[in-house]
Amino acid sequence: MAPSAESSASGAAAASASAPAYKRRRVVEEEPDLMSYEDDDDTYEAYIPASKRKQMELQRIAGRGRVAVAAPGAGTAVETGADKGGDDDDMGVRQSKTALLHAARELKALQAKEQKSEAEKAAEEERKILDAHAARRKLASDMELAKGISYEEPLKTSWRAPAFVRRRTEQENEELRDKHHVLAEGKDIPPLITNFRDMKLPPPLLAHLESKGIKRPTPIQMQGLPTAFSGRDMIGIAFTGSGKTLAFSLPIVMFALEEQRKLPYVRGEGPTGMIVCPSRELARQTYEGIKVMADVLAQAGYPEIGVLLCIGGISMAEQSHVMGKGFHIVVATPGRLQDMLEKKKFTLEACKYLCLDEADRMIDMGFEDDVRNIMSFFKQQRQTLLFSATMPKKIQDFAEQSLIQPVVINVGRAGAANLDIIQEVEYVKQEAKMVYLLECLQKTAPPVVVFSDNKNEVDDIQEYLLLKGVEAVAIHGSKTQDEREYAIKSFKSGKKDVMVASGVASKGLDFNEIQHVVNYTMPKEIEDYVHQIGRTGRSGNTGIATTFVNMNTAEQTLLDLKYLLMEAKQRIPPFLAALDDPRAGQGASLTGCAVCGGLGHSVKDCPKLEDNQRRQTAGFSRGDGGGGGY
Numbered sequence: 001m002a003p004s005a006e007s008s009a010s011g012a013a014a015a016s017a018s019a020p021a022y023k024r025r026r027v028v029e030e031e032p033d034l035m036s037y038e039d040d041d042d043t044y045e046a047y048i049p050a051s052k053r054k055q056m057e058l059q060r061i062a063g064r065g066r067v068a069v070a071a072p073g074a075g076t077a078v079e080t081g082a083d084k085g086g087d088d089d090d091m092g093v094r095q096s097k098t099a100l101l102h103a104a105r106e107l108k109a110l111q112a113k114e115q116k117s118e119a120e121k122a123a124e125e126e127r128k129i130l131d132a133h134a135a136r137r138k139l140a141s142d143m144e145l146a147k148g149i150s151y152e153e154p155l156k157t158s159w160r161a162p163a164f165v166r167r168r169t170e171q172e173n174e175e176l177r178d179k180h181h182v183l184a185e186g187k188d189i190p191p192l193i194t195n196f197r198d199m200k201l202p203p204p205l206l207a208h209l210e211s212k213g214i215k216r217p218t219p220i221q222m223q224g225l226p227t228a229f230s231g232r233d234m235i236g237i238a239f240t241g242s243g244k245t246l247a248f249s250l251p252i253v254m255f256a257l258e259e260q261r262k263l264p265y266v267r268g269e270g271p272t273g274m275i276v277c278p279s280r281e282l283a284r285q286t287y288e289g290i291k292v293m294a295d296v297l298a299q300a301g302y303p304e305i306g307v308l309l310c311i312g313g314i315s316m317a318e319q320s321h322v323m324g325k326g327f328h329i330v331v332a333t334p335g336r337l338q339d340m341l342e343k344k345k346f347t348l349e350a351c352k353y354l355c356l357d358e359a360d361r362m363i364d365m366g367f368e369d370d371v372r373n374i375m376s377f378f379k380q381q382r383q384t385l386l387f388s389a390t391m392p393k394k395i396q397d398f399a400e401q402s403l404i405q406p407v408v409i410n411v412g413r414a415g416a417a418n419l420d421i422i423q424e425v426e427y428v429k430q431e432a433k434m435v436y437l438l439e440c441l442q443k444t445a446p447p448v449v450v451f452s453d454n455k456n457e458v459d460d461i462q463e464y465l466l467l468k469g470v471e472a473v474a475i476h477g478s479k480t481q482d483e484r485e486y487a488i489k490s491f492k493s494g495k496k497d498v499m500v501a502s503g504v505a506s507k508g509l510d511f512n513e514i515q516h517v518v519n520y521t522m523p524k525e526i527e528d529y530v531h532q533i534g535r536t537g538r539s540g541n542t543g544i545a546t547t548f549v550n551m552n553t554a555e556q557t558l559l560d561l562k563y564l565l566m567e568a569k570q571r572i573p574p575f576l577a578a579l580d581d582p583r584a585g586q587g588a589s590l591t592g593c594a595v596c597g598g599l600g601h602s603v604k605d606c607p608k609l610e611d612n613q614r615r616q617t618a619g620f621s622r623g624d625g626g627g628g629g630y
């Protein structure tokens with residue numbers, strides 16, 4: 001990479017010069033302190049008759065619009081004092097003083113109560129939004145819903161954990177989970193297994209994993225694999241790059257192997273399991289991983305497993321050799337899969353395993369109806385797995401409605417960033433970004449990914465980098481399938497140093513050891529930020545993420561970012577540190593948004609809901625993404 005000599009000072013200077021713009025102007029209404037009447041000096045009392053003072057106080061309190069409505073006790077107390085006390089004698093003054101104090105105390109209590117009820121109202125409002133949100137996104141098949149079919153028990157499989165693992169007490173299992181920071185919830189949670197050998201994987205698969213440097217399962221795999229092997233429905237949540245793909249790929253391969261062993265599949269039969277991904281690239285990547293495992297097994301004399309890639313942009317004729325033999329596994333994007341099912345190219349009669357990778361994203365991208373429709377093609381009970389790096393609690397709740405006795409596995413807070421990533425946030429003026437980017441590329445050796453949300457900007461950045469002699473490729477939703485494949489291949493193989501990408505197009509992609517991610521524009525949704533920076537710091541490696549923010553970055557997004565940095569114990573730049581949280585003054589709890597997991601806003605202000613609503617209004621059903629199978 002050959003950066004220009006232009007200085008980054010513009011960016012740094014911009015940071016300090018414009019930083020105060022982020023300081024939130026705090027409008028604090030000065031409230032008179034009613035309790036301070038206790039400290040009034042005597043001379044003051046001598047000059048103002050008590051009755052007048054009482055009247056003034058009443059006016060003052062009533063003027064704040066609260067006494068008349070909600071504090072009859074206070075009013076009564078004051079009036080009683082006035083009636084009894086007569087005029088300016090000491091007793092009267094003291095009585096009225098006590099009465100006023102009483103009124104003031106009641107008023108304070110009332111205000112506290114009002115504030116609480118405000119918080120309750122807000123909570124109620126949030127609950128309603130979430131209910132509506134969950135109802136809209138329920139992942140059950142229409143057929144099942146219509147026919148009232150409901151399955152009560154998880155599927156049974158022949159897989160058993162080794163006896164010594166089964167003998168562990170629940171407390172021992174919990175201790176192990178604690179040790180590996182795994183949080184598992186649900187009924188009869190299968191025990192966690194800390195090495196692949198004890199999971200009874202075939203030796204050639206073990207050797208293959210070892211050859212790829214995969215020697216010990218990651219925490220999501222330790223708990224996720226035994227759960228999936230046991231036939232249990234599950235929701236798997238773990239940070240980016242933590243090995244989720246293997247946690248659902250290995251079980252599907254094992255099931256396929258077992259099926260083929262029992263009775264070989266012939267033409268027209270299959271699949272036994274499906275993995276649905278939100279983008280073509282992600283589907284291809286998952287397909288390739290599974291295909292290699294199937295080949296390794298076949299070469300070692302194990303039964304042959306047919307794997308079909310079912311995504312838009314590729315001709316199915318290419319895969320006719322797979323379909324001609326009967327196949328076991330389909331890796332698909334929702335659009336093409338639905339198309340194939342509707343055209344009866346294959347059926348889901350024998351299908352018992354469904355995994356939705358990045359399930360929440362799939363629904364966010366508008367694939368909800370497609371997923372529902374796909375589910376209606378199942379003819380028998382299935383095992384369903386949902387995986388994502390970001391799936392907050394409230395969304396899990398709704399997903400649980402569609403699964404049978406699911407085990408929810410969490411490694412870290414849903415939506416939290418991977419701690420192996422050093423996150424740097426820099427204030428860079430819009431016009432200084434391009435030049436500063438070049439300087440930023442110096443931070444590490446390649447490969448580097450640069451993200452921008454805007455397709456034109458992606459093209460502009462690539463063009464600029466090419467002009468400056470940097471080997472860069474670009475990928476976004478408007479590129480043709482060939483262009484996208486070329487970009488990914490040449491970047492993955494190391495021929496190109498920099499990939500400029502739109503966030504959606506490269507979500508979930510696993511590139512080899514990305515050193516540095518640059519967010520040229522801070523994404524509006526903090527979830528997208530977490531996904532984007534998650535292209536680095538994978539499988540235990542350390543990575544750097546640099547994010548440009550400026551006046552165009554919404555304050556709420558900055559707050560989300562600030563909290564995320566705090567949670568990951570990262571350096572907080574001064575302009576972020578100076579940013580006040582408007583919720584802090586309102587006595588609201590500062591827990592994260594239940595929809596997107598962002599820590600800097602409540603569900604009412606969730607940008608994700610806004611987006612979904614916009615999509616619904618516009619009848620929009622697909623993201624830029626990856627073209628999702630169309």
Ligand SMILES: Nc1ncnc2c1ncn2[C@@H]1O[C@H](COP(=O)(O)OP(=O)(O)OP(=O)(O)O)[C@@H](O)[C@H]1O
Pocket residue numbers: 212213214215216217218221238239240241242243244245246388389507508509510534535538539
């Ligand atoms: N047990 C393991 N030990 C070492 N490396 C692993 C292990 N499991 C997976 N990996 C590697 O880690 C990388 C990231 O895995 P993967 O793509 O499954 O992450 P992910 O959790 O799906 O991330 P994202 O949420 O970003 O999609 C891959 O290159 C994979 O080969």
